[in-house]
Amino acid sequence: TVGAVARDKDGNLAAATSTGGMTNKRYGRVGDVPIIGSGTYANDLVAVSATGWGEKIMLNVSAHTLAAYMEYKETSLQQSMDYLVDEVLEPGDAGFIAVDKYGNFSMKTNTGSMFRAATDSEGNKEIGIWE
């Protein structure tokens, strides 16, 4: 699975995810990626893309959970990411990337590794594989 989230100069947020699915998946099995609110979600506060064990990402409506937590609890992006990855999902389930309306980014996984990269207009930059 691959994904990207961005905030542009006009303050618009968008999220995109694309996948080949799961090795050896059964005929007709659909994963989290095309389920809006699970593997992919964006509103005017935050944009989120997920990767990992699709069944768990779907059962927790994960991308929307991060956005809702941020909106209703009025928390920071990182606090919402920590809540989703550390409290809602179980170890080994999934990883997420997100960008908020202020241009903050957050990338976190509880699977041990996630190929990831991020940068912004102030020159902050992060590229990584393992946690």
Place this chain on the structure above:
Amino acid sequence: KEWAIALHGGAGYVSKDMPEDRKQAYMESLEEALAIGSDILANGGSALDAIERTVNYLEDNELFNAGKGAVFTSEGKNELDAAIMDGSTLNAGAITGVTTVKNPISLARKVMTESKHVFFATDGAETFADQVDVERVDPSYFYTERRYQSLQRAQEQEKEESSNLLPETNEEKAWKYG
């Protein structure tokens, strides 16, 4: 901040003793994907264009499980899914189970901008692709020997593993990641 972008190439269980040349290949690919999206944003491009082009690059890079380099289903096929969502309008487009669309995220964006629906599946998504301007390929385009070998190993493992459905070890878990 004026703009920001983040991308991923999949989460899972990747051993830390990955060969150095392979690790280098992944790091260079992540750098290149990041440069594509950040250049678009720095030049005033839209978030939608930045994420579509970034994901297109990752779909075309066979290191990643999307587009070329996708994993195989139990029937030995490559069935691709994608979704895109515009935070400023809460509009979205999603597709599942396509086999002839070179860049699935571009088709998902067409669903968002050129249809009144949000989600198209399998044959319906293929029919919609016939009606819009997206690049089509023969399903064999997505084949990579590495992923096909993975399918073989997964099916061998399936024969051996105990009846319980939940994977236990990290190695067993590794198969479940998209």
